[in-house]
Amino acid sequence: MAKNAAGGTEFDGEIKVAARVIDILSSGLYQNAASCMKELINNSYDADAARVLVSVKPDADVVVIEDDGVGMTQDQFQEHFDHVAESHKRDGGDRTPKGRLKIGKIGIGFIAANELCDEMEIYSTVAGSTELLHVTIEFGAIRERPIELRKRGDREFVKGDYHGELLDAEAEEQFTKIYLKRLRPSAVDEFLKPNPRIGQGQRPSLYGLPPGEVRQLLASLSSWDELDLYSQTRLRIGLNVPVRYLPDWFPPKYAEQLDAFTERALAHDFQVIYDGTDLYKPTVLREEIRGASVLTILKHESEENTAFGYLFSRHGAMKPREINGVLIRIREAAVAEYDRGYLGYPAQLSVMFQAWTTGEVYVEGDLDDALNIDRRTLRDTHPAFLDVQTWFLEQFAAHLSRVRADLYSKPAEKRKQNRASDQKKQLDAVAETADRLLGHETGAALREAYAPDARTSSTKPASRREASARQATLLKRLSVAEVYEIVIEVAAETLPQEQAERFIAELARRLA
Amino acid sequence: MTGPTRPIDDSMKDERPAKDVVRSWWVAAARQRQKHPEEFGVPLYMTLPGAEAYDIRALVEAGLVRENDSGGLLDADAGLLVAFESNMMALGKLRTRVPNLRVREGRIEDFLGRTPFNFPSAKDRRLCRAAIVNLDFNGPFKVDGSGVPEPVLLAEKIARMHESVDSAPAVPWTFCLTLRAQFVGVEAALQSQVTLLGAEAATSQPLKDVVEAMIPQALTGDLDLSEVEDEVAQHFLLVAVPAQIARHVVHHGWEVQAIHLAAYGHDDPEHAAMVTFVIDLMWDLAVKSSPSDSLRRAHEALEDALKCVRADGTVISLLESPHAT
Numbered sequence: 001m002a003k004n005a006a007g008g009t010e011f012d013g014e015i016k017v018a019a020r021v022i023d024i025l026s027s028g029l030y031q032n033a034a035s036c037m038k039e040l041i042n043n044s045y046d047a048d049a050a051r052v053l054v055s056v057k058p059d060a061d062v063v064v065i066e067d068d069g070v071g072m073t074q075d076q077f078q079e080h081f082d083h084v085a086e087s088h089k090r091d092g093g094d095r096t097p098k099g100r101l102k103i104g105k106i107g108i109g110f111i112a113a114n115e116l117c118d119e120m121e122i123y124s125t126v127a128g129s130t131e132l133l134h135v136t137i138e139f140g141a142i143r144e145r146p147i148e149l150r151k152r153g154d155r156e157f158v159k160g161d162y163h164g165e166l167l168d169a170e171a172e173e174q175f176t177k178i179y180l181k182r183l184r185p186s187a188v189d190e191f192l193k194p195n196p197r198i199g200q201g202q203r204p205s206l207y208g209l210p211p212g213e214v215r216q217l218l219a220s221l222s223s224w225d226e227l228d229l230y231s232q233t234r235l236r237i238g239l240n241v242p243v244r245y246l247p248d249w250f251p252p253k254y255a256e257q258l259d260a261f262t263e264r265a266l267a268h269d270f271q272v273i274y275d276g277t278d279l280y281k282p283t284v285l286r287e288e289i290r291g292a293s294v295l296t297i298l299k300h301e302s303e304e305n306t307a308f309g310y311l312f313s314r315h316g317a318m319k320p321r322e323i324n325g326v327l328i329r330i331r332e333a334a335v336a337e338y339d340r341g342y343l344g345y346p347a348q349l350s351v352m353f354q355a356w357t358t359g360e361v362y363v364e365g366d367l368d369d370a371l372n373i374d375r376r377t378l379r380d381t382h383p384a385f386l387d388v389q390t391w392f393l394e395q396f397a398a399h400l401s402r403v404r405a406d407l408y409s410k411p412a413e414k415r416k417q418n419r420a421s422d423q424k425k426q427l428d429a430v431a432e433t434a435d436r437l438l439g440h441e442t443g444a445a446l447r448e449a450y451a452p453d454a455r456t457s458s459t460k461p462a463s464r465r466e467a468s469a470r471q472a473t474l475l476k477r478l479s480v481a482e483v484y485e486i487v488i489e490v491a492a493e494t495l496p497q498e499q500a501e502r503f504i505a506e507l508a509r510r511l512a
Numbered sequence: 513m514t515g516p517t518r519p520i521d522d523s524m525k526d527e528r529p530a531k532d533v534v535r536s537w538w539v540a541a542a543r544q545r546q547k548h549p550e551e552f553g554v555p556l557y558m559t560l561p562g563a564e565a566y567d568i569r570a571l572v573e574a575g576l577v578r579e580n581d582s583g584g585l586l587d588a589d590a591g592l593l594v595a596f597e598s599n600m601m602a603l604g605k606l607r608t609r610v611p612n613l614r615v616r617e618g619r620i621e622d623f624l625g626r627t628p629f630n631f632p633s634a635k636d637r638r639l640c641r642a643a644i645v646n647l648d649f650n651g652p653f654k655v656d657g658s659g660v661p662e663p664v665l666l667a668e669k670i671a672r673m674h675e676s677v678d679s680a681p682a683v684p685w686t687f688c689l690t691l692r693a694q695f696v697g698v699e700a701a702l703q704s705q706v707t708l709l710g711a712e713a714a715t716s717q718p719l720k721d722v723v724e725a726m727i728p729q730a731l732t733g734d735l736d737l738s739e740v741e742d743e744v745a746q747h748f749l750l751v752a753v754p755a756q757i758a759r760h761v762v763h764h765g766w767e768v769q770a771i772h773l774a775a776y777g778h779d780d781p782e783h784a785a786m787v788t789f790v791i792d793l794m795w796d797l798a799v800k801s802s803p804s805d806s807l808r809r810a811h812e813a814l815e816d817a818l819k820c821v822r823a824d825g826t827v828i829s830l831l832e833s834p835h836a837t
Contacts, residue, residue: 055607058590058614064604121600179600181617207587207612208580276584276611 033190034236036112063180118182125169132169242332309361336376529825548643558642563602584611652694682795693745718811742785746775758810770817
């Protein structure tokens, strides 16, 4: 410590982050089985796999994740796994040899397995090598061990013990096969448990369904909750990882605008086969019965980010409700689930139209730096986030204006016009009755009162204000009391007392 | 994404008419007992299918187990099957090839317990009460120091688990077993198998007749299992194994009837000489009180069950075959 000029004490130092923070952060990092599985599948994507085979059913006794990615050697395994969160995943560049932007950053994703199971077995080999890496990692016993016994030196904590061996492999093969064993009961429940809210024999499941039937089933749901937990987990995984869209996932009229998203997903050449059938993004855009919808394509380029997305709204609440909101995809992987807060759009504005909307935004650039370690949240003070947020909120507000105009105001006006037109036809029929019973002058007076344009339209079209006023006249609604009030006043003013009395009595009898 | 292959998978993968015939027997056995799952609340079929799962495919093709359009087992039928696989990569392959197939990791011998007194947990015992138990080993006939051959020990343990438990009745079942015609184990224990067979034949005329026709050396003690040729090894196993299984289970109340006792592979230079057994076990408490009668009936059934499956898939009665010694 030193003394300053005034004789006071000065001191300097460094503020460090204890490794314990990583230990804490990496426990309970993932909310559910789907969050854990998507980390492992995204690892396969980063390994340039074209095909991932996942097997969970029937009892999750062992969960299998096999990919045909580049695999790893013993050295690579130890480099990535010996020190979690010190991974060198992006040391060799931001992109994989296939050109994919790497999703993983610090190598914490594999810890997801720790949340799912007590034991993990890995087999992996790289092309050109005749070595097959076989590693068994024990999480369960370590997890139960007190913190003092897990401490190594001053700064490290053990998450799992592993035992490895090198076996023989065919030189031309490359793969990584992961087997999750001794699954934790909560994970087994999420993978397989039927939906307790739905009775026996009524548990719709996505298992084994071809894509067309998956699309139909999703389009019929109000919520994914209507499916069994197996299907919900499957949907949540599909939502996150860079798999393809379902065939015909949007109304055909939007092919020109939305085909680009289908092709973008296809271009990654990444297929996940989950219990025998393809995993798809679970987004199905459907219009409500009247076929009205609004689509906005979003594009953004700034120094920090490039973004590409869409917003889709239909008349009525977006269903299933899990796709209501906006989904941000950074490097093709979703950030959590659909955000119904729309990146901070005021909740009180256009509440109804927010509920009618879904959208996805693919972002590349610095937003990745704003992604927190949980991969579910973004740092909302980060400049890259602010950049995307500012742009998005503007686009969203414009989209909602279109929704208001195209899906709400215009249809409402149209409905009003139709009602006025119907009223006019009915009044024309009444005027004809007046012609017949009371003479043409009476009929003409009636027509003049309710539809003066019928007489003048050939010479001078009605102004918008006039038309609106006439429409209001036609659609005017009166209560029974109001009708009596008017009729009594008119009868008193225009008829002798005795006729007025008779008129009112007869009217009352007929209207009763 | 294949990983290294194993001899057992290679062996099962081949197009082999002889193996197809054997699989057709398994399917026939499963068809005969297809009502068992409903009737007894047990799985239909327990198996060691290998990574290719040809026997399961055969059951699907026969319509005994249903699959969806994507080739996965229907949820409603997933409970009919139980598979065991000890190799993790083979297990992965099996699970991804036949989605929704229940596969237990590990060796069946460990699952059942390595000694006569260890049994699986109550929950796992239910899996072992399958109507058909198919142990298609690619390995040899093993005898440890106890003198009880491993397949016989397994058959007895599985039979015990098919007996009545709590309020559940005993489940009649079919035991399918396939072995390589080779012997492994303590030499004295191995050789005692010959003595045992000879001694048993001395007390049972139907067994003696079959032994005399198939392996007369066993009656005189002139059979050295460490030096026998493939065909002699096949013939010894075809008689000794069912005879021993019968001797071990009749005391518990099981009536044993051999359906197929067949040799194959001996005429195929690319494959090992094998033996396969399809044996029905029926529960009858009366058997317990007169086991010798039951044994005699079991021995009488041997002659008709003995067969040879040629490489081209033709089946002939073994006692009429030119290969019979």
